[in-house]
Amino acid sequence: MRKHRLDVFSLIAGALFTVIAVVYLVAAVNDQSVNGRVVIPTAFIVLGTGGLIGAVVAVARRGRGERE
Incomplete structure (x- = not known):
């Protein structure tokens, strides 16, 4: 099986x-409720950060491939 590159954004999103x-x-x-006012913005922040990290890794x- 061929080894593939790690997709950082997909890993973070999953x-x-x-x-x-x-x-x-x-x-x-536990009969509790989750505050959507916290979960949704946190999800957007994490996905945005993951996108930035994925772009930097790409x-x-x-750049590393050109030097080799």
Whole structure:
């Protein structure tokens, strides 16, 4: 099997949505509520940061490939 490059943005987005799902699941089991005013902006901030990190990693890989 061919090894593929790590997609940082997809990894961060998947982890974020998994964490959000677990938070809602735990809140439902404990008869609590989750404040959407906190979850939604936090999700956007994490996704934006993940996008920036993914872009920086892509640029770094492109620069490294030219030197080799």
